[in-house]
Structures are given as C-alpha cells and as structure tokens.
Amino acid sequence: MPPSTSPAAGTRPQNLARILGIVHEDGAQSRAALTERTGLNRSTIADLVAELVRRRLVDERVPETPGRVGRPSPVVSASADVVAIAVNPEVDAMEIAAVGLDRSIRVRERLESESLQTPDAVAAVIAERIAAWSSDELAGARIEAIGIAVPGLVRTSDGVVRNAPHLEWRDVPLADLVRAATGIPVFIGNDASLGAVAEHRYGAGRGLEDVVYLNGGASGIGGGLIIHGIPVAGAGGYAGEFGQNRPRISDDADRRTSDGALEAEVSRRLLLDAVDLDAADDETLDAELTASESADVSAEVARQARVLASALANAVNVLNPALVVLGGFLATIAALRAEQIADDVAALAMSESAEGLEIRPAALGADRLLIGAAELAFAELLSDPSER
Amino acid sequence: MPPSTSPAAGTRPQNLARILGIVHEDGAQSRAALTERTGLNRSTIADLVAELVRRRLVDERVPETPGRVGRPSPVVSASADVVAIAVNPEVDAMEIAAVGLDRSIRVRERLESESLQTPDAVAAVIAERIAAWSSDELAGARIEAIGIAVPGLVRTSDGVVRNAPHLEWRDVPLADLVRAATGIPVFIGNDASLGAVAEHRYGAGRGLEDVVYLNGGASGIGGGLIIHGIPVAGAGGYAGEFGQNRPRISDDADRRTSDGALEAEVSRRLLLDAVDLDAADDETLDAELTASESADVSAEVARQARVLASALANAVNVLNPALVVLGGFLATIAALRAEQIADDVAALAMSESAEGLEIRPAALGADRLLIGAAELAFAELLSDPSER
C-alpha cells in the first residue's frame, strides 16, 4: 500500500527530479557522470534511471566512443518524444513549435497573419497545428503541456492575460481557452520573463544566480529577474516590468517625453526614426545603426544609452545582480556603447554593487521565447517526474 | 556506520529543521498541532521531537489548561537556553542582546560611547559582555552564534564590512575579528536587510511572500527585499540599497539636490530642519511632525512623500510585491501622507502591479534589528539542527 502522505514529498521524487533536471538542462550524461554529480550511489542511480526509462522520460544508450579504460557507462538523455508545445503570439504573426524534453526543436512554424488574432483564433490554430503534426512530425510523441509566451501582463496563477495592449487583449482567460480547444494543460507567461528564464538556463546567464534581463522590443521594454537562481514572479505574477519605470534623466536635453517612462525615452521607434527607417527587423536595425556615421544617429544612440544606464543603475542598487543581459534593440545599444553604459552604471550605482557586474548582450537568438515557453510547459514535469 | 552522503541531505534533517523552524517562528505548539501542520505521522513527530529534546534544542512540557476532551498533547517550545548574541553597532552607541531560540530577549544593553568605536573595540566589548553575562543572565545557556547588524555595506559571504561610512569602517574583516575575540561563529548583515527579515517573519510582512522594505534612518535610506519568502542577498550581498537610487522627480520644484539620490531628497535631516530641531529620536520627530500645523512643514512632508512614491513605483513595477513596509522616519511620512503615497504609486506604477499592493508602516519596534541579527545567527542551526 502506498504511503498516504502528500505526493512527491519524499526523497525519491526529489532524486528523480534532480536527475531529469540535469539531463534536461545539461544534455546527455553518462550514468557515471550522474553518480558523481549527485553524490548518490551507483546502484541508486541505476535504479532511478531505470524508473525514468520506464516512465519514458529518458533514454539510455551505449556510448559510441568509450575512449577510456573501464566498463563503458550508458549515456542517459532526456527523451525527444516528450514534447512541449511552445507558442508566441505576436502582432504580425504567431510562432509555434514543438520542443523535446532534450531541448531539440522538432517542428517550428511561423504563421503570419494580416490582422490581429483573437484569443479564440489563436486557440483554434494551436489545436489545428497539434492535430496536423500529431500524425507526422510528432508521431510517437507525448505532448506534456503547452507554454505560451504572451507580449503583455499575465497572471500566471490562473492563466489570464490581464493586458496585452498590442494584441488588444484584456482579461482574457487564455489558458482556459487553449485548454478547452486542445485538452492539454496550458501555462502562460510574460514573454520577457520567459526570455529571462531561457537566457539564464541556456544563454548569457548560465550558472549565475542573480540576473537582470531587459528586452527591447517593438512594443516597449520588458524584463525578467532571476534571483537565487529562481525566476521572480511577484505577488501577482507581473514582476519585471522595467518599461514603465521612470529613472532620473540628469540632463534635461536628454528628455524626449513628458512622461519619462523608460520605454518612451529608450525606444525602437526613435532609433528607426534616427536612421530613417519605417520598419525593420532587429538585424537590419542593428546593421544600420552600426554602419551609420551620422552624428545625429550617434547622438541618439548615446542618449538612449545614458537613459538606459540610469535605469540599470537603479536596478543594480536594489538587486545587486551578477549580470545584466540586454536583448532586442537594447543589445544593439549595448554593443555600440558598451563602455559608456558600463561607466555610467558604475558612476550612478554604488561602487560595491557595480564591482563584479557584467553587462552582456543576450546570447540566444530568436528561439529565446519558444525555449522559455517550453521550459514553462515542462516545469511541472521537471519538478515532479513521478506520478505521471 | 553513518551513510557517507553529503551531510543533512536526507529527509530526517529536513524534518527536524521543519519542526524546529515552526516552533521558532510560530512559538510553542502542541505535538498534535505539529502533526497536523507537517502531515507527518504522530509516531514520527514523537520521534523527531524526542531527538530535538535530546539535542536540547526544544523543551516539552504538559499543557497547563488542556481545555478539550482527549489526552492532552505535550507542548513543544524552542529552548530559551539556546541563544544568539545580537549586536548593532551605531555611531553613538552599541546595542547588544542575548536572544533565545524561543525569541525571548534574555538580556539587552545599550552601551553609549562618546566617540566612534573601532572594530577592535567593538569586538572586545562583545567578548567582555558575553563573559560578564555567562555566569549570570546566561547561566546554563549555550551560545550558538553571534549576529551583527551593520549600518553599511556588508559582504555576507566572508563577513567583511566593505563600507560603513558613518562608523568610518572600510574593508573591515569584522566577522573574523569578533570570532577571534570570542571563539564563537559570527555572521554579519546589513542592518536594513536584517530589519526586512524581522518585519517579514514577525512584523508587518508576516505570511507574505514578496515584501519590499525601506528604512529611513539618520544615515540615509536602506532596505531589504523578500522574494518568494526568501531574503535577497544579491551577487555580492549588497542588495536592497534603495538610498542611492535616483528616481524621476517630475516637478523641478521638488528637487533639493543636484545629485538626486533618494536619500538626499528624502531625508531625516530635511525633516528636522523643517520643524527646527537639531537632533531628535524617531518618536520625537514623529510627534513634532504630526503636531505641526505649519504649511512649510506640511509642504516638506508632502514633497518627500512625492519623491518617495516615485521611487516606490519603480520598485513596484520591477518586483510586484504584495507589500511595501516603511520603517524609521519613512513610517512617519507614510502615516501623514498615506493616501497621497498610495495614489502616487498607483498613478506611476502599472495598474495591475499596484492592484493588490499594500503600504504599511513597520510593525516591530526598536527590537527590529536585534531580532534580525539573531535570526541571522540562528539561520545555520535552523536549516540543519542535526549534527550539532
């Protein structure tokens, strides 16, 4: 008879989670490597891995090139057949992908659309894509959950989109809608917060415990925090909204708006205007800004860098992170004015807090949000692989 | 033979820690109550409590007034004989106390001094006080550790005071000094961060997971963060320094300094000046400001409230806390201008983040820092009561 305590409180589920987490985050590992990393006994690892294999969460195979003396240790890898559906609805298109537990991207599509999509339409498209893939690309796969990266404020607890201004969604029970359309568990999160998770686990922030992430997009500046290695949600799930912050702008000439919000002063639109572009993707804008020799362009980049540094300094004082990661057009500004930003932040923040601080561009490409969304979808499985 | 794994990883030490934590934080509990709260079996609780009694960390006694049917359940309380020495060196005096694991304050002294104390002198005084108490007030007690709340920047990892401007200490290995003088383990922390811990566990922030704490003192504005119920240290241990933040001050007339740092604009000194006092303790200042009918005084309080709200709004956007706790003279400002601050923060922060936000004065009195320092000293014991 099973013990009647709360599920998964014991040490076994924890150890299963630990092993699954390691092979998910760090890729395939030999059993011997797992033994060393966890400190558990060989026999215990064998037992735990066997259970994960039985649950079809990991695969075991003999190593191709043993290369060393001693009996070769089987290699354990997360199963590519356990998948999450990752979705990122945006104004002009919707990206949707199926990501394996081994972090392989099994399918990926970008569905352009002329007009804004309604939440119901998004739910229908997700269901339709899953159905189409299931007999083909996802044959043999088990879909664990759906993760949606939403460009807007999201209440993570019950999956309600509170306000996604560019999609014109307000108080939409998105998780429920998609769940109803697909029958699969759904988790939603803010896009920038999920980008922060991705950068922390697999990008510029790997191995660091305290990371501040700011992303510059067409719709403004969002962000996410990692503290003590854990993504910060906040009381309502809205943490990380740097865009609405109002930093001090020491030189009045640097001010462009009466509002003073960071995302009004530091914006993609103003950069596009500076290089006389109407619309462009991040690469084009980056190339244009980098190539430009105009003093006006240079001045605008410098101005935005100054305002950005002021906002960063505030965050650095409060959070004392090891690293600030800048994504989107903020990465471009950071690349063009790296030294200036570092100096400004050092001047405005307390010297001790700025001491070990690094400021880096995001390391992950466009996959960032889908990876973050997949992580969100896998989170429950990874924290408790038993009972499933 | 004991298992050879890393110490205290198993479930037993965890359960011991859980029980000790409960009786430490929530006070004496019946064994029946512990059974219910932990979900563990009666027999297991009996066993665990017996071990804690054997280690002299808790006491068991029969309840005075059973008051209910059924066999009375023994009451378990944290031992008052396990003590931490809590210290708070300040410019004009040093407070030192012995705090029991049951959170009783066994002794407490305020040692005034004419001139600034050197770190060596502080260490000597601590050793001297402990020696004096040990035969008397602390007879029969076991001193677990010393916790020091330092008004300045502190590297918690190795116990070095990086910069305590008002004490004129720089890069002082305080933990080592006090350890050498006393032979007892020493932990140091920033005073405001420890105040945040105290307010979170036992004060205005009880039961909340995400709390921002700001304290207004003579030396400036410090603070601390609690995220997911855990105190935030930051990469170097310097997190929470709100004083050096530069919020936007929308009305130029509200600016008093060219620097713009929060603690320069919102300061005790400016309030004292407004009521024509040279020096005063918090109660006097509070009474004076509350009683004053001067328009100038009122204007100054309102001005500081506006600047404070601007800084708070930035923090609210980024952290989305459930509660902001204001201590010291900030509590006075908050009491006098509660509505204005709430309105300003709501106007400047994103409405969703401000939705459930509460702003409250600190609930703990002058004991705050000593309680926080004692918590710091007890932290290791509480996280692993076995092997000790």
Added chain:
DNA sequence: ATGGATAAGTTGCGTTCCACAACATATCTC
C-alpha cells in the same frame, strides 16, 4: 462518582529507499 466519548501518546511491525560490498563485465594498455 462513574462510565462513555474523544483525542492523542506509545509500541511494534512493515515498507520504501538508499548505501555498501562483493562480484561481474567491458574497455584500454602493454
């Protein structure tokens, strides 16, 4: 006062999960 109802402590046994040691196996090196 006395017996039933109730709640909780106590005791002994069973299960789960992991460590350990002895043995088996697969590779490398000479």
Added chain:
DNA sequence: GAGATATGTTGTGGAACGCAACTTATCCAT
C-alpha cells in the same frame, strides 16, 4: 592475452517513516 581500470549488477542491511492496535488522559453526561 593478461592485468589494470572503471563501471554495471546484485543481494543485504539500515534509516526513516507510515500504520494499526493498544494505552492513557481528559471531558461530559448521568
């Protein structure tokens, strides 16, 4: 091909907790 080396495999034992039956202490009604 033999020894060295590293690791998988297997069986046993112990730690820690759940469980059920029993015991004890209190309240309450008569």
